[in-house]
Amino acid sequence: MSKDNQILEDLNSKEYEHGWSVDFETDEAPIGLNEDIIRWISTKKEEPSWLLDWRLKAFKIWQGMSEPAWANVNYPKMDLQALRYYSAPKQSNKPKNINEVDPELIAIYERLGISLNEQKRLQGIAIDVVLDSVSVATTFKETLGKLGIIFCSFSEAVKEHPDLVQKYLGSVVPMTDNYYAALNAAVFSDGSFCYIPKGVRCPMELSTYFRINAANTGQFERTLIVADDSSYVSYLEGCTAPQRDENQLHAAVVEIYAGAHAEVKYSTVQNWYPGDKEGKGGIYNFVTKRGICAGDHSKISWTQVETGSAVTWKYPSCILKGDHSIGEFYSVAVTNNYQQADTGTKMIHIGKNTKSRIVSKGISAGKSQNSYRGQVQVMKRAHNARNFSQCDSLLMGNQCGAHTFPYIDIANPSAKVEHEATTSKIGEDQIFYCNQRGIATEDAVALIVNGYAKEVLNQLPMEFAVEAQKLLALTLEGSVG
Amino acid sequence: MLSIKNLHASIEGTPILRGINLEVKAGEVHAIMGPNGSGKSTLASVLAGREEYEVTEGEVLFQGKELLELSPEDRAREGVFLAFQYPIEIPGVSTTNFLRTALNQVREYRGLEPLDAVKFLSLMKEKMALVEIDQKLLSRSLNEGFSGGEKKRNEIFQMAMLEPVLSILDETDSGLDIDALRIVSNGVNKLKSENTATIVVTHYQRLLDYIVPDFVHVLYKGRIVKSGTKELALELEEKGYDWIKEEVDSTATV
Ligand SMILES: Nc1ncnc2c1ncn2[C@@H]1O[C@H](COP(=O)(O)OP(=O)(O)O)[C@@H](O)[C@H]1O
Ligand SMILES: [Mg+2]
Secondary structure (H helix, E strand, O other): OOHHHHHHHOOOOOOOOOOOOOOOOEEEOOEOOOHHHHHHHHHHOOOOHHHHHHHHHHHHHHHOOOOOOOOOOOOOOOOHHHOEOOEEEOOOOOOOOHHHOOHHHHHHHHHOOOOOOOOOOOOOEEEEEEEOOEEEEEOOHHHHHOOOOEEEEHHHHHHHOHHHHHHHOOOOOOOOOOHHHHHHHHHOOOOEEEEEOOOOEOOOEEEEEEEOOOOOEOEOOEEEEEEOOOOEEEEEEEEEOOOOOOEEEEOOEEEEEEOOOOEEEEEEEEOOOOOOOOOOOEEEEEEEEEEEEOOOOOEEEEEEEEOOOOEEEEOOEEEEOOOOOEEEEEEEEEEOOOOEEEEEEEEEEOOOOOEEEEEEEEEEOOOOEEEEEEEEEEOOOOOOOEEEEEEEEEEOOOOOEEEEEEEEEEOOOOOEEEEEEEEEEOOHHHHHHHHHOOOOHHHHHHHHHHHHOHHHHOOOOHHHHHHHHHHHHHHHOOOOO | OEEEEEEEEEEOOEEEEEEEEEEEOOOOEEEEEOOOOOOHHHHHHHHHOOOOEEEEEEEEEEOOEEHHHOOHHHHHHHOEEEEOOOOOOEEEEEHHHHHHHHHHHHHHHOOOOOOOHHHHHHHHHHHHHHHOOOHHHHHOEEOOOOOHHHHHHHHHHHHHHHOOOEEEEEOOOOOOOHHHHHHHHHHHHHHOOOOOEEEEEOOOHHHHHHOOOOEEEEEEOOEEEEEEOHHHHHHHHHHOOHHHHHHHHHHOOO
16 A cells, blocks of 8 residues: 555544533524524624614625625535524633633633633733623723723624724625625624824734634634734634534624834634544634735735634735835645645835735645635826745645645836745655654654744744644644554 | 674565565674665665665564664664765755754753753754754754755764764765765764764765765666775776676576
């Protein structure tokens, strides 16, 4: 038997680590999707009428749309009427700070390795945690508040900073953008809001941790980050979900606004439940993420490590409107078993002297399908636009697929656009070389894969990078004989 | 230490090794010479456990253990080291990182605690001096863009770090200039002890001027056809392999 075949037979041993769920009392919307449900959610969240109107408008638009079919993924249609659109842990009183949060909820996060205790937390990371439909805790609020930084749940922002929310909500990802973005606009439940005032450098990493706990519940969170002129923030997002036989929908929207000379770094380590080895269950991760470099000399940088989800459909993008603005996209997407990922980015050059850089590293194992889809668009007045794209694919075994779909669209002749692509296999000689030095095959694969993805992993904040390396290894465990 | 008995191995059905017998004792240096394609690298690979080669007959005892029963990583952990004729590139992984993973796995197998960063670094410093290797090279991607000589030197550096019991050097001298050859050979000599053994595969006497063998064997068509002491190497240097080939081919039975 050739080694390749053996690889495929031995596929996958490690179970998903975060597959447990917890029973606690919840506040739930009735199952189904209609105007009444949207009103129900809005009432539950005590929202102002402008927001309800905004949701209802989005719902109308969504009703006229159909699910996109262009992505290189296959999955059975979801019955959106069979889902629940709101589920929240019951907390007797709204917690004012972390000390008032239900210990049971805190325990869930401890189990995930996330301490919400400010003393115990590593210095330098403030965290907002979202469980199912609501944000349950935000740490380091006061410390940040002193600098004028607003970091809170979306619901709280609607109440406390309605002007900011109203000004920026939907300004980067309009409700008309796509099917899932419209659905999110109609039913979004919570998420994080962040505002960095002019000239402020956020002294710690801000982070949101998403966890789906409830069954048959879609998670539709919305994140809005506004970095005013000359400010800086680094934002992290992590996520997990219980192991369930049915598919669950996660349709989030992230909007980033960067003013002149502002810089936003957004990093994601996505570890949603990917389904079992036969491809049963797992999260459908249909997410719209977009940032606008609105001011001159602004910069938005996306870094993502995608290891989970049954199906991923995600294109964090940059609209480079300000002159001299910079957009970056660094991605590692790993798929194993029956996972499918169609992910990439869009860089839209509008301003003069705008630059973008795309580094995509796909890793496919098992019977998975991994596609990079990227668009580089240079508008007419974008003089001297520059783009560099590097798209690499690494294959493990011969039953998986790697695909690259680059779209290049140039309306200004001064543009310089470079695209490089490679496809390689983990070599048996590489593994043997590691073995010969005493390194077991699993660890050899982890070493080789982490080396391959290094350029992207290097972009992550330290704590996250270590986590991401472990996750890559875990996702691929058992994928080489 | 190492006892190879009637070892036969083939690749994709073609027999390459056709009855190798070799005894190596602790403290000894054995040189294996022979024309290109005679099976020297194959022998090294089979001992190290490369899976493409199928062992069809024979046995190998290493320190009393059935070597062929062990996985490649366990052979390494037991103390078998192969300096590759063509070292492999691993992009994005530095020699340092690679060796730290390797050394700690070897230590774990031997029931030792992993080395912390400080101890690891001081061990590196010590071994770097031994093979006069530049620290800059060690933080680059393993073997990627290394010159031929740098690759070979890096192999010996890895050997120094892992402190093997049996070292097999497969044409480590090719690609080395005279200075590098001297440095690398000195390194190998310093690592020798009465508890370790070395097998050097080479075409050239010049390496054996530095690493002086106790025994020299000629491998031809998958068999050891002549063995002797270091004088045999000198004779080969002078006369080439043709006389041995003739000797063997004329007496060969089909
Ligand atoms: N992977 C392989 N596939 C087919 N033939 C091989 C392979 N590796 C080695 N051989 C053959 O085995 C024989 C011995 O090779 P090798 O052990 O590399 O010789 P040496 O190291 O003595 O020059 C050669 O004829 C070579 O072509
Ligand atoms: Mg050879």
